[in-house]
Amino acid sequence: MNRCPDSLTDLDWLSADILLRTIPDGVMVVDARGHIRAWNRMMERLTGLTHDRVCGKPCNILHCNQCGDPRKLPDECPMLRGELDERSIECEIRSADGSFLPVLRNVGVIRDQHGTIKGLVECFTDLRKVKRLEQQLSVLGEKELLHEPPPGLTGRSSAMQDVYRSIHLAAASDATVLLHGETGTGKERVAEAIHHASARRDQPLVRVNCSALSETLLESELFGHVKGAFTGAVQDKPGRFELANGGTIFLDEIGDISLLSQLKLLRVLQERTFERVGDSKPHHVDIRVICATHRDLHQMVLDGQFREDLYYRIRVFPILLPSLRERKGDLPLLVTHFIEHFNRITGRTIAGVDNEALHCLMDYCWPGNVRELENAIEHAFVTCRDKLIGLFDLPMELRMVELRHAYCPDKQRLAKTTNNAADHPRLDDAKSNAMPDSPEAFKALLAECGGNRSKLARRLGVDRTTIWRRMKQLGL
Numbered sequence: 493m494n495r496c497p498d499s500l501t502d503l504d505w506l507s508a509d510i511l512l513r514t515i516p517d518g519v520m521v522v523d524a525r526g527h528i529r530a531w532n533r534m535m536e537r538l539t540g541l542t543h544d545r546v547c548g549k550p551c552n553i554l555h556c557n558q559c560g561d562p563r564k565l566p567d568e569c570p571m572l573r574g575e576l577d578e579r580s581i582e583c584e585i586r587s588a589d590g591s592f593l594p595v596l597r598n599v600g601v602i603r604d605q606h607g608t609i610k611g612l613v614e615c616f617t618d619l620r621k622v623k624r625l626e627q628q629l630s631v632l633g634e635k636e637l638l639h640e641p642p643p644g645l646t647g648r649s650s651a652m653q654d655v656y657r658s659i660h661l662a663a664a665s666d667a668t669v670l671l672h673g674e675t676g677t678g679k680e681r682v683a684e685a686i687h688h689a690s691a692r693r694d695q696p697l698v699r700v701n702c703s704a705l706s707e708t709l710l711e712s713e714l715f716g717h718v719k720g721a722f723t724g725a726v727q728d729k730p731g732r733f734e735l736a737n738g739g740t741i742f743l744d745e746i747g748d749i750s751l752l753s754q755l756k757l758l759r760v761l762q763e764r765t766f767e768r769v770g771d772s773k774p775h776h777v778d779i780r781v782i783c784a785t786h787r788d789l790h791q792m793v794l795d796g797q798f799r800e801d802l803y804y805r806i807r808v809f810p811i812l813l814p815s816l817r818e819r820k821g822d823l824p825l826l827v828t829h830f831i832e833h834f835n836r837i838t839g840r841t842i843a844g845v846d847n848e849a850l851h852c853l854m855d856y857c858w859p860g861n862v863r864e865l866e867n868a869i870e871h872a873f874v875t876c877r878d879k880l881i882g883l884f885d886l887p888m889e890l891r892m893v894e895l896r897h898a899y900c901p902d903k904q905r906l907a908k909t910t911n912n913a914a915d916h917p918r919l920d921d922a923k924s925n926a927m928p929d930s931p932e933a934f935k936a937l938l939a940e941c942g943g944n945r946s947k948l949a950r951r952l953g954v955d956r957t958t959i960w961r962r963m964k965q966l967g968l
């Protein structure tokens with residue numbers, strides 16, 4: 493076996509030139525004054541600077557960000573001054589087009605037999621690929637961290653991931669948040685999550701349901717009143733804005749307030765100042781405002797029902813809550829969540845839903861979103877006597893295909909507006925599952941189920957008597 497030589501003296505064909513050319517990294521050699529004396533081809537490729545352009549020039553031509561001031565003379569370099577013998581640093585050097593290049597720079601000192609420094613050999617490894625990967629990993633890492641839903645929220649769909657990211661961002665600021673989305677999508681839950689994740693978490697979170705208050709009541713509820721301000725005002729009473737001082741006020745159903753109340757609200761949101769009803773003394777509060785609505789506020793602005801200035805004041809940081817239809821993948825998780833919840837409350841031990849029930853739940857369009865699902869599971873707890881919730885434990889409207897589609901609020905809107913290919917299968921599924929309304933269609937569907945009426949009933953999510961009734965209607 494050939495012994496590996498300790499020195500290169502045996503290899504008479506190996507010149508410094510060959511070495512420089514074959515090394516896959518960039519190599520630069522500088523003399524004792526820090527002037528460039530060798531510059532290999534890889535170095536040319538890396539920096540775009542040719543050998544002729546750099547040779548003889550001081551090495552600070554590289555503008556290395558770790559060498560301190562690039563105008564500093566190279567002979568101030570600690571390595572050339574003998575303070576360090578080798579060094580490995582990550583740094584950035586400037587290339588021919590002016591851009592900076594991340595590299596790993598390994599430097600070794602060359603000394604003669606008397607120990608006098610003759611210069612430095614420097615190897616440069618391109619770190620662009622590594623940096624790109626690092627960046628991708630950090631983005632992934634950030635997403636990964638946000639995968640865990642905040643307390644009170646269930647769901648892992650990408651639509652909910654976007655909501656979690658927004659919660660995270662909103663919590664880190666004091667910006668006014670507008671939560672919008674259909675009823676029952678979890679707007680109040682999100683408002684709580686933002687408050688609890690924010691620096692105001694130890695201060696109050698005060699909720700106001702604007703739709704539940706008349707115009708006069710709303711004013712006194714929000715701003716408070718002084719004794720004698722109106723009949724029944726027997727003592728001074730602070731309003732919700734005062735109670736929320738230092739914390740968060742959650743104005744739910746903001747789209748339901750009158751134009752006059754909108755004007756009063758605008759002033760508080762702009763100046764954080766208000767007067768109690770019947771008083772002229774201004775009160776100043778430090779609050780974060782979160783608003784929510786299931787209405788299309790933009791349309792309301794266009795229709796003159798909502799003040800444009802207030803609209804822009806409250807939608808500083810809008811968060812759209814997806815409907816349950818748009819995140820059906822989360823449904824099994826939500827079902828489990830609610831079963832566990834009602835098991836805890838009732839002391840029962842229901843283990844889950846059977847396949848038929850799950851199929852029905854997945855097929856329904858959930859106009860009432862998560863709240864409706866929660867109610868459906870609560871309903872099932874009343875009727876279910878087994879360990880598994882079955883189809884007939886679910887509320888009637890979920891099982892009736894005709895009702896299922898009639899109940900869907902945006903069936904038409906969805907059909908009209910969707911350009912998203914992913915949405916089409918939902919509509920097609922819905923149509924294909926509809927109860928057939930001609931004898932031919934009925935027969936074709938029955939044939940698809942191998943003539944088995946129970947199977948057909950299951951597929952349509954109805955009971956067998958509904959099948960019999962429809963057959964009778966169709967004269968079959």
Ligand SMILES: Nc1ncnc2c1ncn2[C@@H]1O[C@H](COP(=O)(O)OP(=O)(O)OP(=O)(O)O)[C@@H](O)[C@H]1O
Nearest residue numbers: 644645646674675676677678679680681786862863
């Ligand atoms: N992501 C979720 N995870 C778990 N439970 C949820 C989720 N979203 C909503 N819920 C539940 O659904 C119900 C309705 O939620 P919430 O009141 O937050 O909806 P909302 O959008 O504010 O409704 P509305 O517009 O009618 O006021 C609550 O009981 C809540 O616990």
